[in-house]
Each structure stands twice: as structure tokens, then as C-alpha cells.
Amino acid sequence: MNLVPSLISTIVRSKxxxxxxxxxxxxxxxxxxxGPSDAIEWQIEANSRVTIAAKKxxxxxIVAEQEKKFGxxxxxxxxxxxxxESEGLD
Structure with a gap:
């Protein structure tokens, strides 16, 4: 569902x-x-650029998160x- 073609350079700003x-x-x-609860990675480069990428x-x-929570x-x-005993519960 990539809405922005990879060949087009787009600038988007936020504060x-x-x-x-x-x-x-x-x-x-x-x-x-x-979306919510997804992670992104920030890569800091030597030329003063920061690149973000999706981290699915x-x-x-998921196993590591569950292990922290439940052991x-x-x-x-x-x-x-x-x-x-469960006698009589049949």
C-alpha cells in the first residue's frame, strides 16, 4: 500500500x-x-542525516515481550x- 512512488522525492514537515x-x-x-504499537528505527548518519524505517x-x-511479561x-x-479433584464434573 505504498502511496508514495519510490522515484518521487517528497518533503513532509512536522514540528x-x-x-x-x-x-x-x-x-x-x-x-x-x-500504525499504533509499531516501531520505527532511526538511523543517524555521519553526514547529519537521519533516516527512519519501519521495524515490523x-x-x-513477540516471544521476547511475552517472556518478559509471563516468564x-x-x-x-x-x-x-x-x-x-474433578469427580462428578463429567
Whole structure:
């Protein structure tokens, strides 16, 4: 869904807020195909240029986030107490 052809150079401006925040213009979001919770990478180059690129989450990024939140197979389980038999629940 790239709306801006790769052969055309387009300048899009945005301002830095008093809290040092910048809104990514819709044209850029559409071109990079990014939205809420997606990440972008900022590459700082020696010639005073900064390049941004979409950083799509792959499976291992998601696994790492889930591991931080829930632990992994080596994480000690919580002791929930004695198991209750399920007789008569069939």
C-alpha cells in the first residue's frame, strides 16, 4: 500500500512539541505502513542525516515481550495450593 512512488522525492514537515515529541505525518505512516504499537528505527548518519524505517515485529520480538511479561519454561510456577479433584464434573 505504498502511496508514495519510490522515484518521487517528497518533503513532509512536522514540528517538535514543548515536550520534545514529534507526530509522524500521515503520509510517512502510510508510506512505511505503520500504525499504533509499531516501531520505527532511526538511523543517524555521519553526514547529519537521519533516516527512519519501519521495524515490523517478528515472531521472536513477540516471544521476547511475552517472556518478559509471563516468564519462560524455566520460570518457577506459582503454588496455587492443593489440586481439587474433578469427580462428578463429567
Amino acid at each position: 517538535i512539541t514543548s515536550k520534545n515529541r514529534v507526530t509522524i505525518p500521515k503520509t510517512v505512516r502510510d508510506f512505511l505502513e505503520v 515485529q517478528d515472531l521472536w520480538d 519462560n519454561v524455566n520460570t518457577k510456577e506459582i503454588d496455587w495450593g492443593e489440586d481439587i
